[in-house]
Amino acid sequence: MECDSWLGPLPDAEAFARETLSRAGTGADDAEVSVLFADDAFVRDLNARWRGQDKPTNVLSFPAAAAPAQQPRALGDIVLAYETVAREAQEAGKPFTHHAAHLLVHGFLHLLGYDHETEAEADDMEAREVRILETLDIPDPYAENTAIKQNRA
Structure with missing residues (x-):
């Protein structure tokens, strides 16, 4: 937890992340993921350093380097x-x-290797997101609002 503002809507952010990611059902049950709840300034700095984009974004993912036979597998x-x-x-x-x-x-x-660089990749990734979110009783985020297409640009 890098930003206390998250505690308002997510008093137990760790449980929220664990529940959300456990529903992903992607065969990555033996995997470990680190989640950081930060603010725009923190993410802007990361985005500038690692992606060359000096602006905040909603989410950043940083895949772990491959490590032989590490358990749990760090994603x-x-x-x-x-x-x-x-x-x-x-x-x-x-x-x-x-x-x-x-x-x-x-x-x-x-982190699992999916991307949205092409239209076909975006369609596949969005379909996977929708299926996973359904298991959490969350409606299709793309059904009504195309403005939040994960900053494809």
Whole structure:
């Protein structure tokens, strides 16, 4: 927890992340993921250093380097930016927790090697996100609002 603002909507952020990611059902049950709940300034700094984009974004994923026979298998890190997540949820008229869960799933799929660089990849990744979110009783985040297409640019 890098930003205490998350404690309002997510008093137990660790349990929220664990529950959300456990539903991903991707065969990564033997994996370990680190999740950091941060603010826009923190994410902006990471985004500038690692992606060359001097702006905050909703979620960043950093895959772990391959380690032979490591158990549990480290998949990498997911970082969420509070202000961006809150603003996007409000703009889309969606519950904060639904949008945060969607972004956790999105970041997790990146750690598993999924991407959205092409239209076909984006369609596949979005379909996977929708299926996972259904198990959490979260409606299709793409059904009504295409403004939150995970910052494809």
